Amino acid sequence: MILKKDNLKLGILLGILAPLLAMLIYYFWNFSRAFSISEYFFVLRTNKPLLTAITSISLLANAVIFTLYINTHRDQTAKGIFVATLLYGIFVLVYKLIS
Numbered sequence: 001m002i003l004k005k006d007n008l009k010l011g012i013l014l015g016i017l018a019p020l021l022a023m024l025i026y027y028f029w030n031f032s033r034a035f036s037i038s039e040y041f042f043v044l045r046t047n048k049p050l051l052t053a054i055t056s057i058s059l060l061a062n063a064v065i066f067t068l069y070i071n072t073h074r075d076q077t078a079k080g081i082f083v084a085t086l087l088y089g090i091f092v093l094v095y096k097l098i099s
Helices: 008-031 037-046 048-071 075-098
Strands: none
Touching: 008 037, 008 048, 008 075, 037 048, 048 075
């Protein structure tokens, strides 16, 4: 199975997809009755404190899978997840500073 591999590219892919999936789950859990998905992303783009909060919650998904891969000694995949997490954090920080 592909998720059992120890691969940097797999880690980056998982590290990018997990927060997006967590963000969508959070949307359906809390906002789906109030906003459409496009309105949800518009609110995220325009409301910096909400963007920070939801990004933090979404990156918890990376913390979970990072821990899973570290504990199973698949360090290359964990390294990729860590890189993706840093990229998310830098992206949100730069976005908040320039907008």
